[in-house]
Structure formats: C-alpha cells, structure tokens
Amino acid sequence: MDAHDADLKKELDATLHARRDLGEEYESALIDSFLEKVEQQVTSTVDRQVRRQLAQQQMVVARGSRPQEHSGDSWGERFGFGMVTMILAIPLSAIGAVNADLPGLLVTWAGIVGVNAVHAKHGWGRFARRGADSSRESRRDSSDWED
Incomplete structure (x- = not known):
C-alpha cells in the first residue's frame, strides 16, 4: 500500500x-x-x-x-485523456450517487468507461491533431491577407 x-x-x-x-x-x-x-x-x-x-x-x-508513437497518437495523449476523465469522474460520481443512488453511480461509470473505450478504439488524438494541422494551414493562408 x-x-x-x-x-x-x-x-x-x-x-x-x-x-x-x-x-x-x-x-x-x-x-x-x-x-x-x-x-x-x-x-x-x-x-x-x-x-x-x-x-x-x-x-x-x-x-x-x-x-516513438503508437498507432498515431502518443502515450502521453492517451494517459492525459484517461487522467482527465478520472478527475472528472470524482464530481460526476458524487452527483450521480446523490441524485439517483446506486443506479445513478452505475450510469455515471458506464458513461466514463464508454467514453474511454471509444477513445481507445478510435484514437481520437489522431483526428484532433489532423484538425489542428488543418487549422494551422488555414491560418497561414489567411495571414497572406494581413501583409
């Protein structure tokens, strides 16, 4: 311990x-x-x-x-996403348990596990990074107007 x-x-x-x-x-x-x-x-x-x-x-x-990155997103991104969901799980669990007792707590944790499972399966980190790359490209294009 x-x-x-x-x-x-x-x-x-x-x-x-x-x-x-x-x-x-x-x-x-x-x-x-x-x-x-x-x-x-x-x-x-x-x-x-x-x-x-x-x-x-x-x-x-x-x-x-x-x-080295695995399957397009780094370990740090996956770890960070998991930690954020665990931090958010604390108040969400309290809210679910206070408002709906055990069923509320179970629904809350089913949602938390579901979000993490979908993130792990689909690797949303790659898609977010692609979106960020494309937004950088559009900013470069729009900076031509500022000259």
Whole structure:
C-alpha cells in the first residue's frame, strides 16, 4: 500500500467517524470535503506524471531523435485523456450517487468507461491533431491577407 493510499484511508475513516458523530445533516459537506482531498491527491499524481513525461520528451528532443508513437497518437495523449476523465469522474460520481443512488453511480461509470473505450478504439488524438494541422494551414493562408 502506497503512503498516499494510507493517507486517503485515514481521511476516509475520519470522515466516516465524523459522519457518525455529526449526523446526516453534515453528510454532504463531509463527502465534499473528502472528495476534494481525493481530487487534490489525483491532481498531484497527474502533475507528477506530466512533469516526468515532459522531462522524458525534452531528453528525447535534446538527443535529436523523435519520440516513438503508437498507432498515431502518443502515450502521453492517451494517459492525459484517461487522467482527465478520472478527475472528472470524482464530481460526476458524487452527483450521480446523490441524485439517483446506486443506479445513478452505475450510469455515471458506464458513461466514463464508454467514453474511454471509444477513445481507445478510435484514437481520437489522431483526428484532433489532423484538425489542428488543418487549422494551422488555414491560418497561414489567411495571414497572406494581413501583409
């Protein structure tokens, strides 16, 4: 078990204990507080991973070679998309669970898994990059008018 996992487990235990002591009227505030701590933990982990990935890319560029890409989109793009959906899953899960209990939570996670599955299967990173390349071309063409 990671030290961060142990910290979150302690936070969860403290939140549950406080819920028993304070009663149901504070349940929403306690859940929001705990989810905020989870989100901070996820954000710090993502930041650390992104910094590591950027450092690796800078090392590759410094060596003069290109990073290897798999099936048209880089690992960093796939990882970033997955992390964004996991960060968004926290408040969406809370909303689904509060409004519709277990069925709401299940529908929320089915949507999250579905979006990630479609992204993984179709490799939307390639299409987004093509769109960005074509928009750059159109900007180059329109810059002729500015001369």
